[in-house]
Amino acid sequence: MTKRDPLFAIKVEDVVKSYAEVMVLRRIKFSLQPGEVAVILGANGAGKSTLLRILAMLTQPDSGSIDIYGNDIAKNGPQVRALTGSVLHSPMLYTDMSVRENLTLFAELYRLKNIDTLIEKNACKVGIQSRLDHRVRTLSHGFQKRAALARALMHKPQLLLLDEPESGLDSRSVSYLENVVEEYRSSGRTILMTTHIIEHALEIADKAIVITDGYVHLESTTTCLNKSNILSAYSHTLPKTSGDL
Amino acid sequence: MRESLAVIWAIGRKDLLLETRNKDVIVAISVFALLVLMIFTFAIDINQVNAKLTGPGILWASIAFAGVTGLNRAFALELEGNTLEALMLAPISRDLIYAGKMLGNFLFITAAQIIVIPIFAVLFNLAVLRWEMLVVSLLTTIGFSAIGTLFAAMTIRVRAREVMLPLLFLPVVTPLIMAAVESTSHVVNDSSWPEIYQWIQLAIAFDIAFIVISAFIFQQILED
Numbered sequence: 001m002t003k004r005d006p007l008f009a010i011k012v013e014d015v016v017k018s019y020a021e022v023m024v025l026r027r028i029k030f031s032l033q034p035g036e037v038a039v040i041l042g043a044n045g046a047g048k049s050t051l052l053r054i055l056a057m058l059t060q061p062d063s064g065s066i067d068i069y070g071n072d073i074a075k076n077g078p079q080v081r082a083l084t085g086s087v088l089h090s091p092m093l094y095t096d097m098s099v100r101e102n103l104t105l106f107a108e109l110y111r112l113k114n115i116d117t118l119i120e121k122n123a124c125k126v127g128i129q130s131r132l133d134h135r136v137r138t139l140s141h142g143f144q145k146r147a148a149l150a151r152a153l154m155h156k157p158q159l160l161l162l163d164e165p166e167s168g169l170d171s172r173s174v175s176y177l178e179n180v181v182e183e184y185r186s187s188g189r190t191i192l193m194t195t196h197i198i199e200h201a202l203e204i205a206d207k208a209i210v211i212t213d214g215y216v217h218l219e220s221t222t223t224c225l226n227k228s229n230i231l232s233a234y235s236h237t238l239p240k241t242s243g244d245l
Numbered sequence: 246m247r248e249s250l251a252v253i254w255a256i257g258r259k260d261l262l263l264e265t266r267n268k269d270v271i272v273a274i275s276v277f278a279l280l281v282l283m284i285f286t287f288a289i290d291i292n293q294v295n296a297k298l299t300g301p302g303i304l305w306a307s308i309a310f311a312g313v314t315g316l317n318r319a320f321a322l323e324l325e326g327n328t329l330e331a332l333m334l335a336p337i338s339r340d341l342i343y344a345g346k347m348l349g350n351f352l353f354i355t356a357a358q359i360i361v362i363p364i365f366a367v368l369f370n371l372a373v374l375r376w377e378m379l380v381v382s383l384l385t386t387i388g389f390s391a392i393g394t395l396f397a398a399m400t401i402r403v404r405a406r407e408v409m410l411p412l413l414f415l416p417v418v419t420p421l422i423m424a425a426v427e428s429t430s431h432v433v434n435d436s437s438w439p440e441i442y443q444w445i446q447l448a449i450a451f452d453i454a455f456i457v458i459s460a461f462i463f464q465q466i467l468e469d
Contacts, residue, residue: 058330060468082336092331094259096266108255109335111248151331 008067009034009159009190010055015064017050024050026214028064032207034158035188037181039201039222042211043234048194049089051211052163055192056086069158082110085157087165091148095137099128099147102136103154110155122150125183126176141168146176153180160184162193166200178204198227210234252337256345261352263322274308274315274357279364281307286368293370300369301429305385305422308361312354312389313411319350320397329401333467343394343463347456350397351390358382371433377441378432384448385425388455392417395459398466421455424448 010032017025024047032038040048053059055066057073057080066073073080093102100119107115123129126146136144145168152160166174181204184191195201201208202222210218210233218225218233264270285303289295323329332342362382366373396413400406428444 056334058333078336078338081334084334086334088330090327092327092334094263094328095326096263097259101262105255105259106331106335109252109332109337111252 008032009036009069010192011067012051012055013065015051015054015061015066017047017054017059017061024214025054025061025211028211028214028216030209030216030219032190032192034069034190035185036207037185037191037205038193038207038209039205040192040194040209040211041196041198041201041230041234042194046211047214048211049163052086052088052161052192052194056084056088056161057081058088082155083158084161085152085155085159086161086163087145087148087152088161088163091136091144093136093144093147093151096135098133098135099123099139099150100132102147103132103151106151107154112155118154119150122153125153125180126150127172142170142173145169146173149177149180158189160189160191160193162191164194164196166195166197174200198230202227202230249338249341252341253344253348256332256342257348257352260319260346260349264349264353267322269322270315270318270353271356271360273318274311274354275360277311277314278307278357278361281310282361282365282368291369296369296371297430297433300365300371301426301433303369304362304365304373304429305425308354308358308385309389309415309418309422310411311357311361312393313414315353315357316350316393316397316414317407317410319346319353320401324401329398329467339464339467340460342467343398343460346398347390347394347459350394351386354386354389355383358386372435373429373433375432377438378429380445381425381428381432381441381448384445384452385421388421388448388452389418391452391455391459392421395463395466398463421448421451424451 008031012028012030015025015028016023028051040051042048050059054061055068057077068080069083071080071083094105097105103119103122104115107118112118119132120129123132126149128143128146128150131139131143136147139147145165149165165177169177181191202225205222208218208220208222208225208230209216210230212233218230282303289299362373362378365371393414396410400409400413403409424444424447428441428448431441431444
């Protein structure tokens with residue numbers, strides 16, 4: 001097992017990713033300390049979701065290196081996945097199974113013990129206790145997202161990756177999400193999320209990373225930022241080099 | 246080892262649970278195979294001589310073609326909910342995902358054969374319900390599931406996957422179908438076990454090769 005700098009929860013160095021001729025991420029570089037809640041901001045198509053998919057190990061970068069809690073993700077896949085919980089765009093649940101059946105399946109895949117207790121506890125955290133025995137197909141988008149969040153929390157990951165977690169959620173669902181974020185912050189674990197809601201990002205996160213044109217254009221603590229700083233970073237376009245496309 | 250088997254069983258059991266609710270795959274395989282058998286019984290004047298000659302080939306061709314429809318459906322379910330990615334998020338080796346999906350496909354094709362083979366025996370008036378046939382059937386289904394799971398995963402994101410899967414699957418399983426047809430011919434002709442076993446050996450060799458190669462390639466497919 002390749003162990004590197006454990007001081008960082010995430011250390012991303014020069015990550016490049018392109019789809020066909022379109023370069024989505026160009027030498028992305030940033031790091032997060034354990035216990036930080038960070039938010040990735042950027043206009044549509046900036047590469048936020050691609051970056052999160054790379055960190056969740058669903059997409060391979062073309063080049064660059066990523067360490068998660070000292071583990072190189074290229075070499076220690078299963079160890080990194082055990083440390084990471086992810087809620088991406090789609091809930092990724094079996095719609096013809098109940099929420100409980102879905103959570104049980106994933107608890108078995110993560111080789112967890114006391115599965116029934118864990119399910120009850122995490123369902124309570126996201127407010128889906130009353131829907132545990134409902135088939136996912138019958139649930140609203142908001143409840144499906146909450147169920148996906150419960151699945152991501154089941155193995156108590158050190159790092160939580162959330163891709164626009166508040167999209168399609170009502171205010172009550174958002175408050176459950178905020179409780180989870182607070183719990184993570186207070187227990188010294190790390191969250192990296194993407195969002196389009198700048199005000200909410202500044203409120204909830206300790207650090208903001210703005211991606212523009214596939215580069216990290218701005219990386220700062222949220223106390224130093226306001227909405228206009230971020231919007232001006234969105235509109236900043238870097239000059240294209242001949243090798244970019 | 247026990248933990249790995251538990252993971253494989255969890256994935257296979259999940260596929261079975263979904264199948265008991267949707268009844269898509271087993272019904273599709275069984276009905277398709279029975280339709281092929283029925284067409285051949287009408288197209289060919291079945292008598293005791295040509296039934297032994299043509300029956301084994303018709304049986305395994307129908308199961309192979311019907312199996313493709315089931316394999317397509319089994320992976321389509323993972324695509325609908327993007328759930329293959331959920332499996333990929335778990336801290337398990339990609340081999341275990343392959344083995345779990347293969348187990349599910351093996352169970353579906355086996356269940357369909359439990360329906361199809363007795364009906365074949367009646368339609369062609371052949372004595373196939375023997376333990377030797379059980380061995381032939383199990384080994385052939387292992388090979389079908391091993392290679393079928395791989396190709397179903399390869400074609401999952403291809404737009405014309407219903408066309409691509411049989412184009413990839415059928416040529417590769419042809420040696421296995423040959424072994425199944427020859428050993429079934431020996432079974433219906435009441436041959437001795439050593440005569441059947443020479444073809445069984447071929448099926449075992451293909452099964453081992455298919456499983457090892459497919460498990461390796463499956464990892465590469467998921468990573469890409």
